[in-house]
Amino acid sequence: MDHAQFDLLVDRHLDGGLDLDGQDRLEALLRSDASLRARFWDLARIHGRIAWVAQERQVELPANEAVAADRALRDSSTHTPAARSSTTRSTQPSDIRLRTRGAFWRRFAPALLAASVAIAVGMYYLVGAVPQQIPATTDAVIADLADVRWQDGNGPAIGDAVGNRTLKLTAGLAQVRFTSGATVIVHGPATFTAHSSRGGKLDQGRVVARVPEGAKGFTIESDIARVVDLGTEFGFSVGNGATHNVQVFDGLVQVFATKSPIALPQALHRGEAVHVDAHGAIASTTFDDQTYTRAMPAELSSPALTSGLVAWWKLDESDGTIVRDASGNGHDGVLQRATLDQVHVPGMVGGALRFINHSYIEVAKHPRFHLVEMTLHAWVKPAANQRIDAQIVSKQGSYGLAMPRNEAMKFYFWHMDRVIDLPFTVDRWVNLCATFDGAIRRFYVDGVLIGSISSPTPPVTNDPIRIGALEGLSKDVDRYFQGAIDEVRVYSRALSDNEVRLLHLQATAQR
Secondary structure (H helix, E strand, O other), X not given: XXXXXXXXXXXXXXXXXXXXXXXXXXHHHHHHOHHHHHHHHHHHHHHHHHHHHHHHHOEEOOHHHHHHHHHHHHHHHHOOHHHHHHHHHOOOHHHOEEOOHXXXXXXHHHHHHHHHHHHHHHHHHHHHHOOXXXXXXXXXXXXXEEEEEEOOOOOOOOOOEEEOOEEEEEEEEEXXXXXXXXXXXXXXXXXXEEEEOOEEEEEEEEEEEEOOHHHOOOEEEOOOEEEEEOOOEEEEEXXXXXOEEEEEEEOEEEEEEOOXXXXXXXXXXXXXXXXXXOOOOEEEOOOOOOOOOOOOHHHHXXXXXXXXXXXXXOOOOOOOOEEOEOOOOOOOEEEEOOOHHHHEEEOOOOEEEEEOOOOEEEEOOOHHHOOOOEEEEEEEEEOOOOOOOOEEEEEOOOEEEEOHHXXXXXXXXXXXXXXXXXXXXXXXXXXXXXXXXXXXXXXXXXXXXXXXXXXXXXOOOOOOEEEXXXXXXXXXXXXXXXXXXXXEEEEOOOOOHHHHHHHHHHHHOOX
């Protein structure tokens, strides 16, 4: 039986219009098919919501409008703004007739009685199979677990379906993957329910939701707020108090205060945060990306992050002048115009080098650096007196990454510069990454794509790699970097958007 036929059968039952043969048929379907049992509970819940709305408003909808409201309410289970507005528009004032509460009960008593019978039919099976628990659906499954402790001591395992199931963690991380493509990392202690492939509810704790383009509209709600994602990544926390917080790590979300009938939704972009209180007020708050875990430990240790790695200078050294290549390829560098003990400073990860007095690192030329596809990556902490063409990592005559005057990110090929204007904060660590796949140059800041442009391949030269300068012993002081540099990497391939993100999170997780 397809869903349309099943829905019609359940609708007739809940409206009190299903005969005994139909009752027997429905009962047999509920006993034999777990997915239909889950669908039955959704339909029963929707009917209950319609009845409640009618009771609260003390109104009766004409038959055709009741059907439209029913359909709109089902659509609104995805919690998208469009679905909400369609429900509001479906009923015109001229079509509503006022009724007394007594009339309401006379109209809905058969439906409520039928609903109670239907629930009993479902419980007949459920009590025998899974006591007092709605069966889980495959709308959501456990994708990964890390140091999880379940409240009842016996929670789901990796691969288990958890749609319509409430997850109660006392500690650890649980990653839930939805069939829509969205993923949610639940941070214990927390209570979270995956209601459908399009979202869920957070009663306590913190979650991070990552939503691909095809899952736009994915929604997480609490008792007082609703967050509708538009293809991005956000964090949502519900504490013991009356304030709930939302942080946006990438893209755009809409935040609704559900306790206020007049509050307008607020749009949030990357790097913005708000809190919502029980009275429906939405107010800006400090963005804090350290509160949330945005990737599972297994993701951060993925071998893919070393695939195509040509050189990796951690810059942790504090003695002598040799800077070691951690890739294993032997591309050690030599610090010029200073010694490591003079320039060693605390870094983003471990140590870093602060470039002073036109110091720089030179790495011997090698064919591995003749790149036609690439990724250039570094953490930098710019000083106030930044130069007009401050070089971070470069290969003269070929390619490089720079930060002109702390006002832009520059990813250049020798015959074609590309600059994205973006002010950088002095004495604050920022992650810059530039990729080229043979056709498109992409610019990333703190793991987020900020721009791209089509491009030919760079020219090939037989020059060394330099960190912190363009030309060795150059008299052109405008090309030396002023500030600290850490975790410099060069790849012979373009990392994907998610790999750039994970590389960023790998560093922040070690702070």
